Amino acid sequence: MLGSQPLDATQYLRHKKIEQLLATVQENSRLGEVVDIGQVAFNATLNSISNTIFSVDFADSNSQRAREFKKTVWTLMEALGKPNLADYFSLLRRVDPHGVRHTISIHADKLVEIFEGMYDERLQLRKGQASPTNDDFLDTLIDIVENKTEELNGIHVMHLFLDLFVAGTDTTTSTLEWGMTELLCNPTILQKARAELEEVIGKARQVQESDIACLPYLQAIIKETLRMHPATPLLLPRRAGADIEICGFTVPEGTQVVVNAWAIGRDPSIWEMPSSFIPDRFLGSEIDVKGRHFELIPFGGGRRICPGLNLSLRMLHIMLGPLINCFDWKLEDGVTPESMNMEEKFGITLQKADPLRAIPIPL
Numbered sequence: 001m002l003g004s005q006p007l008d009a010t011q012y013l014r015h016k017k018i019e020q021l022l023a024t025v026q027e028n029s030r031l032g033e034v035v036d037i038g039q040v041a042f043n044a045t046l047n048s049i050s051n052t053i054f055s056v057d058f059a060d061s062n063s064q065r066a067r068e069f070k071k072t073v074w075t076l077m078e079a080l081g082k083p084n085l086a087d088y089f090s091l092l093r094r095v096d097p098h099g100v101r102h103t104i105s106i107h108a109d110k111l112v113e114i115f116e117g118m119y120d121e122r123l124q125l126r127k128g129q130a131s132p133t134n135d136d137f138l139d140t141l142i143d144i145v146e147n148k149t150e151e152l153n154g155i156h157v158m159h160l161f162l163d164l165f166v167a168g169t170d171t172t173t174s175t176l177e178w179g180m181t182e183l184l185c186n187p188t189i190l191q192k193a194r195a196e197l198e199e200v201i202g203k204a205r206q207v208q209e210s211d212i213a214c215l216p217y218l219q220a221i222i223k224e225t226l227r228m229h230p231a232t233p234l235l236l237p238r239r240a241g242a243d244i245e246i247c248g249f250t251v252p253e254g255t256q257v258v259v260n261a262w263a264i265g266r267d268p269s270i271w272e273m274p275s276s277f278i279p280d281r282f283l284g285s286e287i288d289v290k291g292r293h294f295e296l297i298p299f300g301g302g303r304r305i306c307p308g309l310n311l312s313l314r315m316l317h318i319m320l321g322p323l324i325n326c327f328d329w330k331l332e333d334g335v336t337p338e339s340m341n342m343e344e345k346f347g348i349t350l351q352k353a354d355p356l357r358a359i360p361i362p363l
């Protein structure tokens with residue numbers, strides 16, 4: 001839906017502060033306890049996206065709705081993270097060989113129910129008000145539905161929310177987890193990143209959106225993470241709209257096309273030492289992740305490029321910056337950079353097989 005009509009989601013997706021992430025890590029560092037980086041990143045990402053869309057803070061663990069929402073998204077993410085041949089071979093869809101589609105549909109319905117509740121509450125709140133109450137993504141969409149400026153109705157809106165949460169949470173979470181993993185396995189790179197943050201930000205405040213442009217090494221770390229560990233390794237399946245010839249091969253109309261961004265990112269004919277984490281390769285390089293350089297397309301490209309690209313890049317820099325700048329990290333007992341399990345769990349998204357667990361030490 002996003003790609004087929006002139007609704008540019010990126011202009012509405014606004015980032016809100018990711019304070020919860022730091023508060024949790026600070027608490028663990030005070031107690032000397034291990035942090036599951038994926039869990040912390042998940043909470044922060046979910047909170048950031050829900051703030052952007054509904055102006056609702058899901059950090060509040062006392063709220064029954066917040067707990068239910070988080071649990072449902074997490075379960076959905078787990079189901080989506082499971083390898084499922086039916087995602088790539090449409091003939092298997094009816095069979096649902098692993099029962100994954102069944103689990104997904106139960107939890108997706110539950111989420112839609114929660115969204116409907118929020119939508120109705122907002123409609124009530126807006127009654128009798130001259131101007132939108134929150135002026136957020138939800139208000140913007142309700143305006144569009146009510147003014148009939150686009151072919152958009154309430155059902156579309158619920159499914160758009162579902163798309164945004166499902167597509168945005170897992171991907172951003174796993175990218176942050178891989179970024180931290182690579183840094184903890186490469187202490188020299190971690191030191192260099194910390195030195196840049198110390199010089200540009202210092203310790204008295206946190207990284208803000210306006211700082212990102214002044215942090216080229218942090219940007220290079222995110223690009224290198226997305227090169228080696230693209231969260232959606234095969235992008236999303238596409239279908240050829242017409243017969244087309246590419247590099248001497250004919251792709252007939254209707255063919256399902258899968259683009260292997262993971263393999264492109266590790267292609268030795270494009271990248272020197274492709275299996276090594278070397279953010280410096282991007283310093284002074286024009287290559288970015290915005291679909292203009294086909295050797296690096298973690299967000300896809302063209303008309304259906306990821307609409308959450310800008311939001312997720314902002315979230316990633318703002319989350320990773322403080323984790324490096326405010327804490328040193330000790331790997332969980334017995335794990336060393338050399339023995340760290342770097343295995344990837346392959347589903348629609350690329351997860352780390354063993355969750356990254358480390359103890360934060362305040363700096």
Ligand code: HEM
Pocket residue numbers: 001002003049163164165167168169171172175230231232235236237297298299300301302303304305306307308309311312
């Ligand atoms: C590191 C983070 C992310 C990565 C690597 C990523 C990657 C991708 C990729 C590869 C696609 C398919 C593009 C194509 O086939 O050309 C996609 C689609 C999509 N992404 Fe993202 N994404 C990320 C974060 C987000 C966020 C934060 C949101 C929203 C909150 C989001 C929402 C979507 C949606 C709705 C689509 C489907 C677009 C369509 O079908 O036209 N993504 N993403």
